[in-house]
Amino acid sequence: MGEFVELEAQDGVRMPWNVLPGTKQESSNCVVPVSAIYTPIKPFPNMPVLPYSPLRCRNCRSVLNPFCTVDFSAKLWICPFCFQRNQFPPHYTAISDDNLPAELFSQYTTIEYEEPQMISSSSPSPMIFMFVLDTCMIEEEMAFLKSALSQAIELLPDNSLVGLITFGNLVHVHELGFGETPKTYVFKGSKDVSKDQLLEQMGFFLKTPKPPTSVIAGAKDGLSSDSISRFLLPASQCEFTLNSVLEELQKDPWPVPPHQRASRCTGTALSVAACLLGACVPGSGARIMAFIGGPSTEGLGSIVSKNFSEPIRSHKDIDKDSATHYHKAVKFYERLAKQLVHQGHVLNLFACALDQVGVAELKVAIERTGGLVVLAESFGHIVFKDSLRRVLQLGDYDLGLSSNGIFEVNCSKDIRVQGIIGPCASLEKKGPLCSDTVVGQGNTSAWKMCGLDKATTLCLIFEIAKKDSTDTTIQQPSSYQFYFQFLTYYQHSGGQMRLRVTTLSRRWVAGLGSAQDLIAGFDQEAAAVAMARLVSFKMENEKAEFDPIRWLDKALIHLCARFGDYQKDSPSSFSLSSRLSIFPQFMFHLRRSQFVQVFNNSPDETAYFRVTLNRENVANSVVMIQPSLISYSFHSGPEPALLDVAAIAADRILLLDSYFTVVIFHGATIAQWRKAGYHNQPEHQAFAQLLQAPRDDTDEIIKERFPVPRLVICDQHGSQARFLLAKLNPSASYNSDSPLPSGDVLFTDDVSFEVFLDHLQRLVVQ
Structure with a gap:
């Protein structure tokens, strides 16, 4: 798989099929979908950053790239996506075979633009963190959390803006602008608070009159910067105040009767945080940092009642539709996700408890805003403390947090986009590129990525729309190519706005004899990861009627029957090309993985595993599977x-x-x-x-x-x-005949890989 890793090192892309099936029928016979696993802002040491605007096709808006046909004498270029002829602007007059701009160099299939107006229009906007702290915890956990946050505040860049909200039965918004007399605004945890109510109650219009039209937000709408700086202050100015507030922070004083859970209004607190950021800093790439130590029991988004007699929902409850709070909570967080995406803000979750806290319900808001999630047993655990440090620190291993991303895709006319499985939200840009079949965030060719980092990876699922391969004798060799272009417009971690463009070309084949070409371009690791994301997505969206094991087994049998060598009804004759030989092993481990086997995991753990799978690159995802x-x-x-x-x-x-x-x-x-x-x-x-x-x-x-x-x-x-x-692999279990020299046996009813392979061969040759 070395050559596929090299392709990823050049463009950040891995594709299960690097030679594409050329027709719709051929594609459905291939079982594994035509897809691309792409890391939009993967760092490349030798990638040029051009200090001017990109040149775009006037028809399909794709960007000039090495696959364009250039007529140097007429100063024209032909777009490989729509074949539109475009004139070069005056500043390209010196272009010639020996004097090419960087975007036409064959090795620069990935390139970045940082336009002068992007740099000079305004100073880089600071990072914004709204800390939202749960106080319904035992004293020991509170002490761990306060200590971790005090250390974290020291890591923040001096110019980053910081806000603080704490919650238990009530939501407290802390005014950090007056260090001498700490002030908080209190909201009832059982009530939903609108943005207008928030602005009214928090005195945003005491000094300036309220605009006659309804307020959208921000300084442009008449909110004075003074009122904004009461709640969001540069870290260097409010470090002392923040530490004082944390030091004095007590466990939530609301009495908890015996046999009852604490009254915790997580949903209302996150809603208040979203409204406050939407009012003060819309479109800024701010991050809500939520630290939660137990299940939400109060107000909107609660996942369980206060009575201990009602257990927290399990996978079985969700499948049987007997989880009374689940759908209501998911609907609430979908609404919150929509609001955060509209504002361009990110929700990061640090859930530390021995019990469940509601990650399964919150997942939709985390994933659509491109947020991060960390699940640990305690705020004193190294998993939490080191992960928090990694989010905030700068240096060799920083995450490279970026924001305000918009991701667009362009492709040849015979390809449609079914959707993306990954951390993004649809911008509902419908057009001829959109497939009727929707997978993940579909029905669009543009997506919002409120938060993204160096490792954020998307899985794009495509559909081949070509009905037949037509008469190939009269076709030009260039017509055997499919083209893809990925455009990522984002705010770099340095603060500047950039546009990254990746353009790919892949050969397609169809008809007799195409199987060998398809096998030669098959990337087993990328295929396993695409199947893992797809099966996780189906399990979440098709619920009880979907049987993941059966679906994976059928897919594997069809793939092996299509590409294996065998004589009918002779299992011993079956063999697979080395290009496909590890794929059954990946599928065996995927069937046993935490993404498919939910029996021993809570809904929170499963949601956590899937959020992480859906945002990681191929190498990391393969480690999760096998x-x-x-x-x-x-x-x-x-x-x-x-x-x-x-x-x-x-x-x-x-x-x-x-x-x-x-x-x-x-x-x-x-x-x-x-x-x-x-x-x-x-x-x-x-x-x-x-x-x-x-x-x-x-x-x-x-x-x-x-x-x-x-x-x-x-x-x-x-x-x-x-x-x-x-x-x-349980090659020696309690019911197998051959004991091992080490004397270790596994107490499991799972079949071993050898038995699995034996069954596979027998089913394929039938």
Whole structure:
């Protein structure tokens, strides 16, 4: 898969099919959809940033690119998407074969524009953070949260604007503009607050009269900058006030009767935060940073009643439609998502509790605004503390937070866009490019990305609209190409507005003999990730009537029947090209993954896993589907091991990376020696180095990952060994005949990969 990784290094794109099926029928026979997994603002060290405006086609608005045909004598260029002839403007008069502008260089298929007016029109807008804190927590958790926030405030850039809202049974908006006398505005948690009511109650029109027409927002609408700066202040000016407020912050004083949950109005607090930001700084890329320590029980968006006698909804309740609060809460957060997208604001969620907090309901608002989500057991947990630091810190491993993104796609006339699965919201720009079949955020060719970072990745699903391949004898070689162009207009983390343009060309094939070409261009990893996003999307939207295992199995059987070599009714004759040989293994692990098997996970955990899958690139997503396993021993250096129970040995250390959890697993003998303290003795330096090697590799993994994974260090036969065993292929389980030398067996009814493959071969050859 080396060449596909090289393509990604050039353009940030991976496609399951790099040679495309040329007709609608051919495409449906290929099972895995024609799709592109694209990282819009992936950093490229050698990418040129041009200091002028892009040249656009006057018909389809695509940008000049290396695939355009150029007539140097007539000073014309022909658009590869709509074949429109366009005149070059006067400042391109010197263009010639030997004097090309950067956008026509064949190696610059991805390029960025930073127009002079974009730079000089205004100074870069500051980052804006609205901290929304839950106070219905035990004292210990409150102390952890306050300590983490005090450290976080020090990491904020001095010019970034900060606001603070705390909530329990009531919502408190803190006025940071008057440090000497702390002031708060209180709103009832059980009532919805509109933007007009908020402006009225918080005294925005005390000094300036209210405009006669209805107020939209911001300084342009007559809100004085003084009233805005009461609630949003530069970090350098309000650090002392903010720390004082945090220091004095107490657990919510509202009495909680025995056998009842605390009264927590999460939905109202987030709604107040959204209205306040919408009033003060619309279109600014502000971020709501919500820190929540339990389920919402009060007001809109509540997920459970206050009585402990009512359990929090499970997957079964949602499937059976017996989760009484679920649909109402989702509807509320969909409304909130719409408001935040309209304002250009982002919702980030830090949910730290042993119970569920409502991530499943909040997911829609987080995903559509491009927000981040971190799920941990406590605000004292390293997962939370390090993840929060990663969001705010600048330096080698910063996330490169950007905002105000608009993503557009243009493609050849024989291709339609079905939609995007990923962190964005439809801008409802309908046109001939839109397919009738909608997947994810569809029915549009433009999407809003309120928040995006260096790792944000979208999965675009396409449909081939070409009915037949026509007579290929009279076609020009150039007509065997499909073209795609991705345009991302965004506010760079440095504050300037930029436009990134990626233009791709892919050859299509159809008819007899096309199978070999399609196989040659098949990217197994990208295909597994596209299928994972698709199956997660279907499970959420088609609910109980959708059987994910059956759907994945049928897809795999059809794909193997289409591209495998075999004689009918002879399973032993079945073989797959090396281009496809790992795909069944990915599907086997995907069927067992947390995205499909929801039995042992809460709806919150499942939502968290899916939000993360839907925003990560191919390499990271593959680790989520099929974890990587590295073995360390005295006999050899670190080496990849099969993800199988047979990899366990008493004299080995295993390092499992399943993205959300990193496990260091010591074999029984290694664990005994470690407990005996041999690694502390000078004559056992080699053992000390062996113990240290997986720790060093783990530090490297954790350093550049977001959310920060949970680290589990365990021993063979220990209780925490389950984190490793759950991910291994059960080639030896309690009901199999062949015991392993290590003596480890898995207590599972899951079939092993060998049995799965055997069934697959028998079904394919039929």
